[in-house]
Amino acid sequence: MRMDRERDAAGPLVRGFGPAGFKVDAPDGAMGVYPALLLTATRADMWAPPPLDALDALALAPLLGDPIEFVLLGTGTDLRRPPRALIAALEARGVGIEAMDSRAAARAWGVLRAEDRRVAAALYPLEG
Template sequence: MRMDRERDAAGPLVRGFGPAGFKVDAPDGTMGVYPALLLTATRADSWTPPSLESLDEAALLPLLGEPIEFVLLGTGATLRRPPRTLIAALEARGIGLEPMDSRAAARAWGVLRAEARRVAAALYPLEV
């Protein structure tokens, strides 16, 4: 699926996704494809996520160094619930967690960045 750039959103944006991964348009004009991805307002990083059942705060540390309101968690092809311990750890930092399937999270990323929301995203691969 191809996605158009949302208004004038700052930072990396997901331009599309498919079996190979997420196509990301970086602020410097380069484009990359990532099977799994961590996104902040300033960067897009390849990610080798643990199983969702093992996901913990340590796996998301690269996102937590920036001031964010919440993390969009793309759980793959379908919505799956993250561990309660992760939710509690993020809540203790004052950060919310919004799980959804990875396609929805990629679309939400562009909309929220266009609104200049302080958000980060962790996207699991669409196919395993």
């Protein structure tokens, strides 16, 4: 799926997604495709996520360096609940977590960044 959106948000934006991954462009015009992805307001990074039931704060550490309201967690092709221990660890830091399937999370990322919300995202692959 391709998502057309004017560049009205700071930082990297997800421009589309499909079986190969998430198509992301950066403010400098660079474009990349990431099978799994970590997003902050300033960068997009390739991610090798653990199985969802083993996801912990350490796996999300690159997202937690800047003050954020919550982590947008894309759980792959289907919505799945994150581990309770992860939710508790993030809440102890004052950070929320919103889980949804990765397609919905990719779309929500652009909307939230356009609103200049302080969020980060971790997107599991859409295949495999």
